Amino acid sequence: MTDMPTLKPERPFFSSGPTAKFPGWSASNLKTEALGRSHRSAVGKARLKYAIDLSRELLGVPDDYLVGIMPGSDTGALECAMWTMLGARPATVAAWESFGNVWIQDAVKQLKLPDLQVLDADYGEIPDLTQIPQGNDVVFTWNGTTSGAKIANTDWLEQGREGLAVNDATSAVFAQEMDWAKLDATTYSWQKVMGSEAQHGMLVLSPKAVKRIESYDPAWPLPKLFRLKKGDKLNRAIFEGATINTPSLLATEDYILALEWAKSIGGRKAMFERADANAKIVTDWIEATPWMRNMVADPAQRTNTGVCMVFQGDWYESLSAEDQVGVPKKIAAMLDEHDVGYDFNGYRDAPPSLRIWCGGTVEQEDLKRLLPWIEWAYESLRNQ
Ligand SMILES: Cc1ncc(COP(=O)(O)O)c(C=O)c1O
Incomplete structure (x- = not known):
């Protein structure tokens, strides 16, 4: 019989989302100047922009990519990408656990994509991604949070492929290097690897994704929360901190604190x-x-x-x-x-x-x- 151990973890937080706060985190270190202020005020917008700029810097996002804060956490950001960009070309949705399966259901039952390849695999496995035609748009989950299976590499995505690559990276960014050159829409949420308060999703767009958004209008209606365009053009203000609707500035401060900690450790x-x-x-x-x-x-x-x-x-x-x-x-x-x-x-x-x-x-x-x-x-x- 194994004896009961005596030493306990100092921080017994092992949830896969929201995840543990960073070591030394304290609510008393949150900046409060923007709280109670409009998110459109100079101070509110500056904090949102700072969160965007720090995310870009820490993740090594290329200068010609856009980084925006979206409503609805990772789900909101990912579904916005699917709803605004898919339908223009044949598409593949590849999944190997529960969240990827939700994106399959979105493509099949909600968007009813006519030219759709579904690639799935059991928990613990990854489907054969080389079956994905390079002309197809592809939606995939970089790291399957509910199975622990991640893609081993991006060799199956050709450089300069015609289709867009839509990447749900929520449990991978800040833990695994993103191959930005091959990614067109990447999403994640604050409560995952950074352990920040949940609320918003991040949407990182390549120039190719911007081109798709500006040259294509999907056949289905778009709720306001997914509308990235102003007239025929992308509404770039969203990617400068002018969020579509009202964000939580308290959650934003918490995300900033975690980003600053990550920067301070290297x-x-x-x-x-x-x-x-x-x-x-x-x-x-x-x-x-x-x-x-x-x-x-x-x-x-x-x-x-x-x-x-x-x-x-x-x-x-x-x-x-x-x-x-x-x-x-x-x-x-x-x-x-x-x-x-x-x-x-x-x-x-x-x-x-x-x-x-x-x-x-x-x-x-x-x-x-x-x-x-x-x-x-x-x-x-x-x-x-
Ligand atoms: C891979 C993956 N995708 C999507 C989600 C949904 O994220 P959110 O709750 O931030 O919308 C999760 C949440 O755990 C996830 O792990």
């Missing part, structure tokens, strides 16, 4: 290194634990953010399907009760699993302290 490279080192602790432990298996078989496709793991072995396999679902649920509940680890049960639509967030705002020591507790909880369940 920018995105430091964030990548932190996520890599964190994920290594968890993936090495999975390899060394006989009753655990990484949900993703191919090491090149394993994420460094939301690492997902499933159970295996005689005891687990002897359980009914219902009892198997109970294993990660009970482990997560036991550790929650001891204030050792919060919110790390696998996603509700994924196979029974644990999912431990390893992004750059998490500390290595906290992960090292969490893992023996999982061993203890598992052994406790097994010996019940």
Whole structure:
């Protein structure tokens, strides 16, 4: 029987979104000058523009790309890209977990795209992306948050391809390098890798995407929240901080604070290194634990953010399907009760699993302290 560990993580925050705040975060450090002011005032617009400029700088977004703050978090930004740009050419939607499957449903049931290729794969796998014609617009999820599978590279996107590449990068930016030259519309939300307050989505557009928006009007109606055009032209003010509707300036301040922290520790490279080192602790432990298996078989496709793991072995396999679902649920509940680890049960639509967030705002020591507790909880369940 494994003894109950004594050391607890200092910050037991392992949720895959909203994720942990950065080390040292405090609400008292939020700037408040813009709060209670109009988002169209000089001070409001300046803070929104600063959030855009810092995002651009930290992510290494090319100068001729546009970066905007959108309503509706990542979903809002991604669906805005789909609704405003798709339909002009044949399209592919490629998915390998729950969120990508939502974008498939959008394309099939909502937009009813006539010339559509759907490429999907089970949790833990990535479909054969080389099947995507270079003339097709493609929508994909860079890093599948609910399966832990990421694309290994962008070799399947040819430089200068005719179709647009629409990239849901919400659990990858600030943890993995984006290949901007091949990406036309990239989206993410603040509560993921930066651990900021949820509210807004970011939309990063290439010149090719701008050209599509200015030369094409989709057949379907566009709600105001998706309207990026003023007359025939892109409304560039949106990408300077003049958001479509009223943003949360409090959430904006929180995002700025996280960006400033990331800059102070060395920018995105430091964030990548932190996520890599964190994920290594968890993936090495999975390899060394006989009753655990990484949900993703191919090491090149394993994420460094939301690492997902499933159970295996005689005891687990002897359980009914219902009892198997109970294993990660009970482990997560036991550790929650001891204030050792919060919110790390696998996603509700994924196979029974644990999912431990390893992004750059998490500390290595906290992960090292969490893992023996999982061993203890598992052994406790097994010996019940
Ligand atoms: C890959 C991916 N896409 C989309 C979403 C939805 O994001 P939001 O809640 O910011 O709209 C999530 C949220 O976890 C996600 O992980």
